[in-house]
Amino acid sequence: MLPPITDGISESIGLTPMVRLTTENKVNILAKLEFTNPTGSGKDRLAKYILDQHEKKNPFESRDSTAKRTLIIPTTGNLGISLATLAAKRKYRIIAIIPERTSNDRIALLKALGVEILRSPNEVRPEAPESAYSVATKLAEQLTDAAVMDETKLRDLTAYHDLAEEILQQTKLAVDYVFVGVESGATLTGIAQYLKKKIPGVKVIGVEPTESILSDKEHHRVTRSDWKIEDMGSNFMPISLDSSLVDEWIKVSDQEAYSSARRLIKEQGILCGPSSGAVMAAAARHAASTSSDHSTHTFQSVVILNDSCKNYTCTLLSDDWLFENNLADDLITSELEYVSQNRYRAASVEDLQLPAAVTISPASLVSYALDLMLEREYSQLPVINNSNRKLVGYISMASLQDNLDRGNVQLSDTVESCMFAFKKGGVSSNKYQVITPDTSLADLATKYDLISFLHRRQFL
Known part of the structure; x- marks a missing residue:
């Protein structure tokens, strides 16, 4: 049945498709295509929920009509895009504070949405004066009628319970592992809260960049935190992450993430971004190491593909950029070299x-x-x-x-x-x-x- 005509794109959020990608070592890998949400990101679910909650607590009718309604968003990009898109018709002023690693494509999109952009260093600690979180707090104090939308401090993760319910229905409760890329931890925590009540034996696996400290029980800061993967990893422990719900952590390098994403695009037609590539790389590695000595049981893994390649044309989709940053593995390198050189045998x-x-x-x-x-x-x-x-x-x-x-x-x-x-x-x-x-x-x-x-x- 065709979807109905709606009064806004917020009503088109959710009910994303699930695609069977591959079977590896008696493990079926299913991809939940969260990047098919309206803005190309799973953050649409969260943006809709927190915006609705914000407006319930701060109804427009009680406000001075001449006051500026301002949302300040410390974000790597996607939450800012989602909130700005959903709030486009509601006359908000949006200020996004984003790290230097954010792609130019997403910056251009934020600007097109009328978002005011401030930049923060990649490696700065949250308590530092120049961090996105510190700057957001200061701005909220200085501006009239301003609110900070900080997903790292969320405790109400109802927004992701619908996603978990969709996974249950699409797999008919036959799911053994769920792989989720972790940044603030909100997506993983919300999914895990819901799934573990319905399927006690399900394993929720967190995926993070190699240099991230989310899986570090001592929370030590590593020597390098300037990774390339966007929308994933952190150099501090966010309140929105409940680590007790994570059954296993898998770290993924920048090269694995970007090369895996390019393979998904070329071989599967899955138009995902680098954080999705990281999650897929983790699931494939996990499947290869999963014991196949369990009679005839075929495990089922669900990977949450959270971002679209359309926001990374100058990075993920740029062959030159991949080579310059050493992000193409041997297989991707050989394929790109064939297309650019060997196929034409150096002809001019x-x-x-x-x-x-x-x-x-x-x-x-x-x-x-x-x-x-x-x-x-x-x-x-x-x-x-x-x-x-x-x-x-x-x-x-x-x-x-x-x-x-x-x-x-x-x-x-x-x-x-x-x-x-x-x-x-x-x-x-x-x-x-x-x-x-x-x-x-x-x-x-x-x-x-x-x-x-x-x-x-x-x-x-």
Whole structure:
């Protein structure tokens, strides 16, 4: 049945799908796709709950209509995005205090949502004056009608009981292990509270970065806490984490997390982020070590995939960034090197054996440009200034025909009137890349001439 029309995206939160990923060493691994929530994160559940609770305690009717309603959020990104999205129609002022490791994609999204952003150091302790938590407290004291939304201090985790109930229903109570990435501990604690009442034998496994101290019983600070995995790990023990509910901890390196996420994207079509990769890496490692001497019983593991790759285009989805930060394991490295180098055998644009370039003047008639493209079977023509031989733009067959059909352009018009122009000083957003005979073919993926070349070399 199709979902009903709603009055806001908050009503679309939850009821996320579960996908069977693999069976390894008599362990079925099922993925709970929390990143399919409206903003691409499982934090939507928490954001909806704490925002509703906040408004119950602070009803709008009792407030001065001229007062600024401000939410201050110390967050790695996702909770800020979720709260800002859900509060978009409620006229809040949102201030997010985020660590330096937060991806530029999520910063851009927060800015688009109108969020004011402050940055905090990655490794700073919570009690330090420059920490996100200290800054949030100071701001709340200085601003009128402001509230801090700090998930690390939450004790009411009802928001995640619905998630636990969905897991029970989707697995029909047949679940042995649940793997949860831990940052504030709210997700793990809320799930574990509910599941352990329904299935006493279920094991809840916490996943954290190698340098995180959440599993350290002595809570010692490690020498390095500047890990790359976002939305996971901590250098202090949050109040919202009930460690007594954690049956086992598994630490995952940055490289394992990012490489596992890339494999899920490529091999399973699961468009998840790095913290999801970390949880999957932990579950796979656990499955490989699980004893298979228990007759015919097949264990069932559920992994909570909490984040979407769409918020990490400049990090997780960037091959260059992965290499620069040594986050591609041997398998991912070999695959990327094949695509970027070996597949084309170091061939360059010169190997395409292209004919001499055909150009057109801005003063040429549209009719001439159209005839030239039809005759040569070109989809585009570069437009060159006759006086200085500089590239000033290009004309497209598809765009030209569309404009002719709509009556926006006449055959007697000049090319200059309908070309895509390259202007200086940022006036136009149209950009082009200079290609020389030495340019690697790896930079020309999806180009028609490249596809023809690959057919000639029998690569396709």
